Amino acid sequence: MTHPIQNARVLLLGGFGRVGIEAAQYLLKTTDARLTLASRTGKTIPSEIDPQYHDRISTLTLDATQPAALEEACQQTDLLISCIGPSGIVGDSVARACKKTMTPLVDAGGYDPVIQSLDQAEKDDPTRVPLVINVGLLPGLSGLFPEHILRTIGAGTDIRQLDIHYVGRDAWTYNSAWDIINSLGGFGHDRGFCYLDNGRIVSVPMGKAGAKPAFPHPIGKTSTMLIYAEEIVRLANQHNIPVARVFGANIGPRATMICILARLMRFYNSDKGLDRGARWLARASEKDMRKMEPAYGIQVDLHDATGLAATAQLMLTDTYQATGTVIGITARCILQGQHNGTGVFMLHEAIPHDLFMSLFEQEDLIRFIDIRTLNDQHTAEASV
Ligand SMILES: NC(=O)c1ccc[n+]([C@@H]2O[C@H](COP(=O)([O-])OP(=O)(O)OC[C@H]3O[C@@H](n4cnc5c(N)ncnc54)[C@H](OP(=O)(O)O)[C@@H]3O)[C@@H](O)[C@H]2O)c1
Numbered sequence: 001m002t003h004p005i006q007n008a009r010v011l012l013l014g015g016f017g018r019v020g021i022e023a024a025q026y027l028l029k030t031t032d033a034r035l036t037l038a039s040r041t042g043k044t045i046p047s048e049i050d051p052q053y054h055d056r057i058s059t060l061t062l063d064a065t066q067p068a069a070l071e072e073a074c075q076q077t078d079l080l081i082s083c084i085g086p087s088g089i090v091g092d093s094v095a096r097a098c099k100k101t102m103t104p105l106v107d108a109g110g111y112d113p114v115i116q117s118l119d120q121a122e123k124d125d126p127t128r129v130p131l132v133i134n135v136g137l138l139p140g141l142s143g144l145f146p147e148h149i150l151r152t153i154g155a156g157t158d159i160r161q162l163d164i165h166y167v168g169r170d171a172w173t174y175n176s177a178w179d180i181i182n183s184l185g186g187f188g189h190d191r192g193f194c195y196l197d198n199g200r201i202v203s204v205p206m207g208k209a210g211a212k213p214a215f216p217h218p219i220g221k222t223s224t225m226l227i228y229a230e231e232i233v234r235l236a237n238q239h240n241i242p243v244a245r246v247f248g249a250n251i252g253p254r255a256t257m258i259c260i261l262a263r264l265m266r267f268y269n270s271d272k273g274l275d276r277g278a279r280w281l282a283r284a285s286e287k288d289m290r291k292m293e294p295a296y297g298i299q300v301d302l303h304d305a306t307g308l309a310a311t312a313q314l315m316l317t318d319t320y321q322a323t324g325t326v327i328g329i330t331a332r333c334i335l336q337g338q339h340n341g342t343g344v345f346m347l348h349e350a351i352p353h354d355l356f357m358s359l360f361e362q363e364d365l366i367r368f369i370d371i372r373t374l375n376d377q378h379t380a381e382a383s384v
Helices: 018-032 051-057 066-076 093-101 111-122 138-152 174-185 230-238 253-264 271-288 320-335 355-363
Strands: 011-012 033-040 057-059 079-082 105-109 132-135 161-169 194-197 199-202 224-227 242-249 293-303 306-316 343-346 366-373 376-383
Touching: 011 018, 011 138, 018 033, 018 320, 051 057, 057 161, 066 093, 066 199, 079 093, 079 320, 093 105, 093 111, 105 320, 111 132, 111 174, 111 230, 111 343, 132 320, 138 230, 138 293, 138 306, 138 320, 138 355, 161 224, 174 253, 174 271, 194 230, 230 355, 242 253, 253 271, 271 343, 355 366
Parallel strands: 011 033, 011 079, 033 057, 079 105, 105 132, 132 343, 161 242
Antiparallel strands: 161 293, 194 199, 194 242, 224 242, 293 306, 306 366, 366 376
């Protein structure tokens, strides 16, 4: 824990985007921070933001791919939040500018290549501020909720296997869709269907990669497939859990078809394919949402030596507002000095899980949460 920053100056790159606006709204509501919303073209304060907060907002024209302008902006800020994309194109340029100028960072994207690139430099050149990469729902809450389960009902149990399912649907923006297509190819490491087994990443054939978790309405029973998640490999290693399997699915029907097609045709292997996949996925998911509501669910199963020991489900009412809120809570905790120190982190490593979950539960975003041990005794429950 460090000292809180009063009247902090927060710079929001992508502050006019879907995620950026939600993060801004959370910070305006819960902190006294002054926000600068940046975009590549001059813009006025978005209409979604309540006029009572306008005196705490300024706007800035900034292209984050211009290093000198970015570093100059960093020097005038106490915390930078990056909600720009596609992350695969932005790469580690924002994180490196923050490291150089010692500006704490909360990054909505980043994904595995950025965290790996930052980690490699840590030994020779340690980071002296918190750089929190991958802050959102997936990755982000996708690691923090399992961390919370492991440290609460999992505490004191010898967990031998961790199984996690993520399912979600919404009308994805082009930038989000681009990163989703890129993730299907493992961000450049196409590992196929795989899981962690005693320090090794083991591949399995498609026929053995599926699962069928059942969530409450409106998700219901759904199909998921094994995916590689660096976040959960780190989490499992941190808890000495030998086996970790992560399953995921984009559950809008048209979006599912585009993801299957993108995977079969390996759209993620070229700029043209990524662009085409992102356009198709954005359009298909928008059509899905004409008759469906957004949804996001996580299921966490903890196994001990005798079998399933505990299980937990979390379902949210929304994805973009929830992503922005996760980013906002992370930024708030850093501004208030309630974080796990300096260095390169994923969300579950950066913010104490119990503090994060109590702040998250105060927002009206959780549709259903159920955490139970094998003997069916509820240890926590809240449903809407
Ligand atoms: N971890 C998660 O769960 C999660 C969930 C959702 C999204 N994300 C990530 O968050 C990022 C944003 O997604 P989104 O859906 O909010 O996208 P979006 O609505 O398109 O917003 C992105 C914003 O970034 C700005 N931008 C793009 N390039 C820029 C640059 N070089 N310099 C300055 N601003 C730039 C754009 O503004 P201008 O065009 O006005 O410059 C745009 O408003 C994506 O990388 C996405 O993958 C993560």
